[in-house]
Amino acid sequence: MSIPLAWYLVLAAALFCIGLYGVLSRKNAIAILLCIELMLNAVNINLVAFWRYQNPAQMAGQAFAVIVFAVAAAEVAVGLALIISVYRRRKTVVADEINLMKW
Amino acid sequence: MTNWIIWLLPLPPLLAFFAIILFTNKNKPLSNGIAVAAAGLSWLGSMVVFIKAVGTEEFGLHVFESVINWLPTGETWLQIGVRIDPLSAVVLFFVAWTVLAIFVYSIGYHNFGQPKGDHDLAGLPPHGATVTEDGHTHIVPSIEPMYARFFAFISLFAFGMFTLVVSNNLLTLFVGWEIMGLCSYLLIGFWFGKETARDAAIKAFMTTRVGDVFMLLGIAFVYSFTGSLSYKDIFQPKMLQALAGTPAFFGLSAAGIIGLLLFIGTVGKSAQWPLHVWLPDAMEGPTPVSAMIHAATMVSAGVYMAIRIYPLLSLDAHTMTVVAFIGSFTALFAATIAVAQNDIKKVLAYSTISQLGFMIAALGVHAYIAAAFHLVTHAFFKALLFLDSGSVIHGMEHGVLQTGEHVDPQDMFSMGGLRKKMPITFWTFLIGGLALSGFPVLTAGFWSKDAIFAEAFAGGHLLVFIVLAVAAFLTAFYTMRQITLTFLGEGRTKAAEHASETTWTMTLPLVVLAVFAVGIGWVGMPAWFTGGLVPDWFHEFVGGTLAQAPEAVAFNWIPVATSLVVALGGLLCGWLVYRNVSVPTEDHLQIPLLKNKYYFDEIYAFLFVRPAGWIAEKFTSIYMDQIVIDGFLHSLARFSLFLGHAFRNYFDKPVINEFIGDGTGRTIKASGSGLRKIQAGRVQYYMVVSIVILVVFAFIYYFLKLGM
Amino acid sequence: MTAEQIIFLLFAALVLVSALMVVIVRNLLHAALWLVVSLFGVAVLYAILQANFLAVVQVVVYIGAIAILFIFAVMLTRREAMEKGRQTRNNWWIPAMLGLLILTGLVVLIFNFPNVEQTAAALPVGLDTLQALGTALVSPDAYVLPFEVASVLMLAALVGAVYVATVDKK
Numbered sequence: 001m002s003i004p005l006a007w008y009l010v011l012a013a014a015l016f017c018i019g020l021y022g023v024l025s026r027k028n029a030i031a032i033l034l035c036i037e038l039m040l041n042a043v044n045i046n047l048v049a050f051w052r053y054q055n056p057a058q059m060a061g062q063a064f065a066v067i068v069f070a071v072a073a074a075e076v077a078v079g080l081a082l083i084i085s086v087y088r089r090r091k092t093v094v095a096d097e098i099n100l101m102k103w
Numbered sequence: 104m105t106n107w108i109i110w111l112l113p114l115p116p117l118l119a120f121f122a123i124i125l126f127t128n129k130n131k132p133l134s135n136g137i138a139v140a141a142a143g144l145s146w147l148g149s150m151v152v153f154i155k156a157v158g159t160e161e162f163g164l165h166v167f168e169s170v171i172n173w174l175p176t177g178e179t180w181l182q183i184g185v186r187i188d189p190l191s192a193v194v195l196f197f198v199a200w201t202v203l204a205i206f207v208y209s210i211g212y213h214n215f216g217q218p219k220g221d222h223d224l225a226g227l228p229p230h231g232a233t234v235t236e237d238g239h240t241h242i243v244p245s246i247e248p249m250y251a252r253f254f255a256f257i258s259l260f261a262f263g264m265f266t267l268v269v270s271n272n273l274l275t276l277f278v279g280w281e282i283m284g285l286c287s288y289l290l291i292g293f294w295f296g297k298e299t300a301r302d303a304a305i306k307a308f309m310t311t312r313v314g315d316v317f318m319l320l321g322i323a324f325v326y327s328f329t330g331s332l333s334y335k336d337i338f339q340p341k342m343l344q345a346l347a348g349t350p351a352f353f354g355l356s357a358a359g360i361i362g363l364l365l366f367i368g369t370v371g372k373s374a375q376w377p378l379h380v381w382l383p384d385a386m387e388g389p390t391p392v393s394a395m396i397h398a399a400t401m402v403s404a405g406v407y408m409a410i411r412i413y414p415l416l417s418l419d420a421h422t423m424t425v426v427a428f429i430g431s432f433t434a435l436f437a438a439t440i441a442v443a444q445n446d447i448k449k450v451l452a453y454s455t456i457s458q459l460g461f462m463i464a465a466l467g468v469h470a471y472i473a474a475a476f477h478l479v480t481h482a483f484f485k486a487l488l489f490l491d492s493g494s495v496i497h498g499m500e501h502g503v504l505q506t507g508e509h510v511d512p513q514d515m516f517s518m519g520g521l522r523k524k525m526p527i528t529f530w531t532f533l534i535g536g537l538a539l540s541g542f543p544v545l546t547a548g549f550w551s552k553d554a555i556f557a558e559a560f561a562g563g564h565l566l567v568f569i570v571l572a573v574a575a576f577l578t579a580f581y582t583m584r585q586i587t588l589t590f591l592g593e594g595r596t597k598a599a600e601h602a603s604e605t606t607w608t609m610t611l612p613l614v615v616l617a618v619f620a621v622g623i624g625w626v627g628m629p630a631w632f633t634g635g636l637v638p639d640w641f642h643e644f645v646g647g648t649l650a651q652a653p654e655a656v657a658f659n660w661i662p663v664a665t666s667l668v669v670a671l672g673g674l675l676c677g678w679l680v681y682r683n684v685s686v687p688t689e690d691h692l693q694i695p696l697l698k699n700k701y702y703f704d705e706i707y708a709f710l711f712v713r714p715a716g717w718i719a720e721k722f723t724s725i726y727m728d729q730i731v732i733d734g735f736l737h738s739l740a741r742f743s744l745f746l747g748h749a750f751r752n753y754f755d756k757p758v759i760n761e762f763i764g765d766g767t768g769r770t771i772k773a774s775g776s777g778l779r780k781i782q783a784g785r786v787q788y789y790m791v792v793s794i795v796i797l798v799v800f801a802f803i804y805y806f807l808k809l810g811m
Numbered sequence: 812m813t814a815e816q817i818i819f820l821l822f823a824a825l826v827l828v829s830a831l832m833v834v835i836v837r838n839l840l841h842a843a844l845w846l847v848v849s850l851f852g853v854a855v856l857y858a859i860l861q862a863n864f865l866a867v868v869q870v871v872v873y874i875g876a877i878a879i880l881f882i883f884a885v886m887l888t889r890r891e892a893m894e895k896g897r898q899t900r901n902n903w904w905i906p907a908m909l910g911l912l913i914l915t916g917l918v919v920l921i922f923n924f925p926n927v928e929q930t931a932a933a934l935p936v937g938l939d940t941l942q943a944l945g946t947a948l949v950s951p952d953a954y955v956l957p958f959e960v961a962s963v964l965m966l967a968a969l970v971g972a973v974y975v976a977t978v979d980k981k
Contacts (some may be wrong), residue, residue, distance in 0.1 A: 002815050002816055002914060002930050003815060003816055003819050003859075003930065003931070004929065004930055005926075005928070005929060005930075005931070005950045006921055006922065006927045006928055006965075007819065007823070008856075009921045009924075009927065010921060011823050011827070011856075013914055013917040013918060013921065014827055014914060015826060015827065015830055016882065016913075016917075017910040017911070017913050017914040017917070018827065018830045018831055018833075018834060018910070019834075020794070020906065020910050020913065021834055021907055021909075022834030022912040023790060023906075024787050024790055024794070024900075024905070024906030024909065024910075024916050025785070025787070025792050025834070025899045025900050025903040025906040025907070026834065026898060026899060026900075027899065027900055028924070028976070029838055029897055030839060030881065030884055030885055030888065031839055031842055031898065032786075032787070032845060032951045033881070034833055034842055034846050034881060035833065035834055035961070036832075037846060037850075037873070037877065037881075038846070038849065040835060040911045040927060041849070041853050041873075042831070044853070044865075044869075044870050045853060045856060045857075048860050048862050048865060048881070048925060049844060049860060051862070051927070052860045052861060052862065052931055053931045054933075056829045056861075056932075056934050056935065056938065056940070057935055057938060057943075059940075059946075059947035059948075059953070059954075060947070060954070061944050062862055062864070062865060062940070062944050062947070063944060063947045063948055063953070063954040063958075064954075064969065065862070065865055066868070066904060066944070066948065066958075066961075067821070067954075067957050067958070067961050069869075069872050069873070070961040070962075070964065070965055071961065071964065072873070072877065073876060073877055073965070073968075074964050074965050074967075074968030074969075075968070076877050076880055076881070077885035077968050077972040078881065078968045078969045078971050078972050078975070080880060080881070080883075080884040080972075080976075081958050081971070081972035081973075081975040082975055083884060083888065084884060084887055084888060084975075084976050085976055087887070087888045088978070091871075091890075093784055093895065094902065095785065095787055096785050096787070096900070098784075098785075098786070099783060099784030099785050100784060101784045102779075102782050102784030102785075103784050787900065791905055791906060791909065794909055794913075795909065798909065798912060798913060798916070801916065802916070805916070805920065806916075806919075
């Protein structure tokens with residue numbers, strides 16, 4: 001293994017920041033969820049990289065990566081269900097238009 | 104025992120006053136019954152005390168005295184008490200008799216038992232009631248509407264007089280003095296509906312007040328110098344020496360100043376010149392009032408006090424000169440005015456002033472006994488004369504009511520021939536008038552006046568002697584004038600022809616007083632007259648009051664002859680001149696100067712009354728009060744109002760309301776409106792904000808290492 | 812530069828580029844597809860990291876389930892007008908700056924982390940990562956609790972999603 005840990009970490013950081021940019025700037029709600037998936041993937045990469053490079057015998061890194069998968073799936077499911085429900089009511093998925101909960 | 108009686112002497116009239124005022128005001132018979140009973144009780148007590156006093160040997164040394172501690176003054180007490188020494192015993196005698204006589208007289212004077220008047224108003228003299236008898240209507244005198252009130256007032260007055268006489272110190276004397284002053288005001292203004300009566304009451308009060316102020320100063324001086332106000336302490340020889348020896352103001356010794364100040368009180372109360380102006384006007388009151396207050400008791404109180412402080416007065420020659428001057432000047436001055444008066448009561452008023460002048464002049468020439476003697480005799484015959492004049496006026500009013508004529512019942516020139524219509528009144532008036540003139544031997548006035556002349560002459564005070572002699576001549580003259588015009592001759596008006604004698608309640612006191620007017624002089628006959636057979640009791644008795652009894656004056660024929668000449672001569676001249684005069688125009692003595700009392704009223708009005716009025720109305724009321732004080736207050740008010748407005752408009756509204764109140768509201772509203780945009784409801788906006796904050800904190804935490 | 816590194820760089824670039832496309836493209840379906848590409852790249856990276864199971868799970872779960880789900884959702888919520896015009900908000904530069912800032916910060920942090928330049932050690936001999944992972948996930952003194960909680964979470968999500976997305980039949 002000749003890849004320094006730093007490369008993985010930087011990659012994860014970059015992926016995370018791209019995801020963050022997407023979350024904050026996309027109009028469509030589904031697109032926001034999409035970008036959240038990118039962020040979660042970045043997290044996963046971090047976890048696995050650290051697992052591999054620090055102590056491969058201790059399965060904590062992978063175990064938690066699995067948990068993150070599960071959580072991501074659940075979150076996507078619920079999020080999309082919500083968006084569809086909102087779409088049915090308000091006929092829109094533009095995040096800025098879903099603003100009933102203002103003052 | 105006697106001391107108890109002395110303490111209680113002033114009490115019955117005081118109780119009568121309260122009883123009448125509070126309870127029996129509506130019940131006329133009960134009111135006068137209470138008053139007369141009270142006067143009777145005091146009279147009884149006075150007689151008991153007097154008899155005891157006379158019966159005591161060397162009474163001057165064994166006086167009846169009783170004191171109590173009254174005011175605590177630091178270490179000691181101010182004591183008050185009662186004291187009957189020879190002087191106050193004789194004064195008590197005549198006070199008791201005259202008071203009782205006048206009380207009884209008042210019953211009849213105010214027409215007790217007569218019907219109520221037709222249109223009588225309380226506050227005005229009664230005008231008469233129409234009575235129908237056997238189909239024949241005529242007008243009779245009506246009862247006084249304020250009948251009970253009169254008796255209440257004279258009871259209060261009697262209380263004041265008794266207090267003054269029995270007191271042993273200057274303080275309670277002054278209390279009695281002032282009470283009498285108050286009653287004088289109340290009684291002169293008894294018929295308060297008449298404006299003249301109201302003015303006269305105020306004039307009397309004000310004038311005597313002037314005297315009283317000085318007297319109070321004198322009392323204060325006495326207290327501060329001697330530390331006591333009781334006669335015993337003041338008239339101790341050592342104290343008198345100290346008073347005489349201490350120089351005070353104006354070159355007089357302390358005794359002189361005190362004597363002068365106290366004497367000014369007498370000048371006011373006894374209507375001496377220059378404070379004489381109130382007494383003639385005081386004739387506005389009912390006649391019993393004139394008799395009691397202005398003849399027998401109140402004005403006598405002034406002289407009584409002067410006689411009382413004689414030991415003090417006599418220490419300073421300057422003061423004695425002043426006393427003698429005022430006394431004799433007043434005697435002559437008033438006598439000259441009296442000859443030109445037409446009102447029967449006014450003549451008697453000026454006569455009173457004149458006689459009081461005699462007494463004070465006597466005091467001024469060291470004639471202590473003579474002054475006291477004249478005081479006693481004068482009280483009797485002057486009260487008699489006043490009551491007589493009241494009887495005359497009543498008779499005239501009866502005539503006026505019957506005939507319906509409009510004459511002044513008090514004007515002597517509308518009288519005449521009354522000796523036939525009112526015999527008792529005539530004879531008693533004659534006795535009183537002769538006593539006043541000093542008719543020899545038979546009347547009391549002769550003995551007392553003679554004593555004054557003798558002492559004045561013997562003391563070498565020739566000027567006083569001559570002045571008094573002239574005044575005595577004038578006295579006899581105007582008295583005879585009065586008698587001639589009133590009683591002798593024929594009635595000059597129909598009212599005079601229809602006059603009738605008055606009731607027994609009025610004539611009985613006249614008779615009693617007439618007896619005294621004749622007899623009282625005999626207790627003071629000098630030794631040379633009786634050849635030692637009848638002792639000069641009065642001289643011995645009253646002389647004991649002083650530490651050193653004055654000697655009897657040796658006989659000298661000049662004063663005796665003078666007094667005989669002036670008395671008889673005056674009477675003769677008066678009769679001769681006036682038996683043919685029937686109208687004022689024939690009276691040659693109606694000189695305007697005399698008739699108008701030397702214009703003293705006008706002078707005082709100009710000097711004192713008008714400036715006082717100006718000060719009150721213009722100066723204090725308008726300038727000081729309205730312009731200065733009110734102006735100041737108004738400007739304060741305006742200033743406060745201005746401040747209020749300023750605060751409201753320049754501070755309250757803009758700062759508090761706008762800036763703090765509304766401003767806060769507006770700011771909060773604006774900031775709220777502004778801030779609410781944060782909560783836009785847009786999720787990405789929230790996320791951006793939260794990540795920004797996270798970054799900032801991360802920056803601070805990780806890179807600046809704060810909070811590590 | 813070893814072969815491993817080159818492969819890594821290639822796939823890392825793939826991941827990043829496709830991620831960028833995800834956030835840039837207008838067409839949402841394209842974005843979802845680009846996400847799929849990115850996820851594939853991540854799976855390869857997992858394989859490079861010798862986390863075989865995770866690589867497979869990534870493909871199966873993420874791409875096979877989640878991405879498909881996304882495509883379903885996109886299709887269900889499609890409207891003609893929606894995909895014309897810009898797909899980013901008006902003030903997109905704020906998140907861009909924020910992203911760059913955070914990236915810089917993270918990079919700085921990474922390079923301050925100790926031992927970050929080292930390469931990985933070899934796996935211990937005899938370590939069966941799959942078995943070890945399985946044991947770790949169900950062993951009571953390992954991570955069974957988070958595992959169970961995750962299952963409960965899934966259950967909840969299942970129920971919730973079904974409920975939320977159900978159309979009320981009146």
